[in-house]
Amino acid sequence: MALMVDSGRLGTVVGIDAESAFRPMSARRLLVLGGIGLILVGMLFGDIFAVFVLHQNAAKVGESLSSAAHAAVAGDARAVALSFQAVGSFLENRGTKVDTHVHMIAFGYLALMLALFEPWVALRESTRKNLAWTFLFGAWLLPVGVFLIHYVGLAYSPLEAIGWASIFADFGGALVILATLAYLFGVARRFRRPEWAAKEDGLLADRSMAGRVLFAGGLGLVLLGFLHGAYYAGVDLYRHEALDYSLLSEMTSTAAARNGTAVDTAVGEYGELAGEKAVNIAAHAHAIEFGLLAMLLGFFQGYVRLCESWKRNWAWLLLLGSLVLPVFVLLELRLGLLAGGIADAGGLLVILALLAMWIGIVRYTGEMDAGSVSMGARG
Structure with a gap:
């Protein structure tokens, strides 16, 4: 590894050379494998959701909407309210499943993008690895938390409108944001210091x-x-x-x-x-x-x-x-x-x-x- 010393807070910055760019447990490898893993699980979840939940959920929404309309015809205000509550529950169930599917895949894409930028991130390898783990932890925590929102609700929550599942999902999102910002900081740091120019990346040349x-x-x-x-x-x-x-x-x-x-x-x-x-x-x-x-x-x-x-x-x-x-x-x-x-x-x-x-x-x-x-x- 080529070492480059910086007088800033981050200390020694390790340049990426060809022999270590994709070694086992390197930051780039973690992001690539973790990103594809997120996309795989997100797509598998989406396929299962489409087969076993999506159409059935849509049918229940239609039935509840029809019940609400017929209750309105009969002048039964309570039945109208109950029917719309059922519609809301079905939509929340569907929405959390769709959000779980979408966030997993989107975070997988972002992980692959960050892996592409690895040679331009002017941070130590250990720092990049920690950021990769932080990103992946948050990228898994958020969709799992979103998935649980419909089932956990507000049980034992210290807040009136936000449940524990939402709290953990938001925490996961914050970790993803922080890790991504740190990577962007590393990229900006690279371009501000010409002596840290990234070495040729064989990945992009392939x-x-x-x-x-x-x-x-x-x-x-x-x-x-x-x-x-x-x-x-x-x-x-x-x-x-x-x-x-x-x-x-x-x-x-x-x-x-x-x-x-x-x-x-x-x-x-x-x-x-x-x-x-x-x-x-x-x-x-x-x-x-x-x-x-x-x-x-x-x-x-x-x-x-x-x-x-x-x-x-x-x-x-x-x-x-x-x-x-x-x-x-x-x-x-x-x-x-x-x-x-x-x-x-x-x-x-x-x-x-x-x-x-x-x-x-x-x-x-x-x-x-x-x-x-x-x-x-x-x-």
Whole structure:
């Protein structure tokens, strides 16, 4: 390791050299393995949620909304309040699950980004490692806390409106913020002191076929997601917003007029509208997220200790699943559960490819850091 002495508070700063950049338990390796692990668990949780919770929860929300409307027709204020309380509970249950899924994946992406910036972080290796552990601890604590919010509630909480699960989730978020700010401080410190210029990073110089496949495919997915989002915004978004308002108004007016048939019609149309909005937003978001994931993984293919043919196969499998999921999410309104099942299968393909790459990174023993061109490994 090359040592560089600084008169500031952080003392000796250790430069990153090629032989130690990805050694076992290094900061970069922790962030890469931890980041992919977060994405894996987040995606697996999302797949389970989509199969066993999402549609059932949506049906219960629709039933409760219909019950509230019919209670309003009957003039039963107490039943209306109870029905809306049930809607709130179902939405909280769904919301915490979605937040758990999203935060795990987002923190995984951020961990991979921080791993890319490792050579430019002017902090000691021990400091970077501690920051990596802090980041990962917070990145796991927040989604677990969010998941428990619906079940723990305000039990034994010292605060009136915030439960223990929320407190721990917020603490996890604070740890992630602090670790990220420390990394940004290290990057700024690097650029303020030219003598700390980072050494050439073999990771960014690697252009294997698997990496290029992931870069190109990821860029295509992002472009596809942007195009779909632009189409939805230009063609359907404002129409959906107008329908949202008009259907809610129709529900309230027909309930006030005690027209049960019209209430059922309005509730049914509102459910269809919510489904149409949901699949369009989900398809748009997943295409872009999978594209970004593919491009991030493209940087780390040099650390995947598998033979080139298997690396390419896993890259193509990841891209296939990344395309299948948003396309068939979009087709759910036409094909129903069949499309939902195929979309979940696409997510499973992405999970399998990610797991294979994670295992390959665990197997990595330093070929790139030692300057070897060939991985010399078998898939």
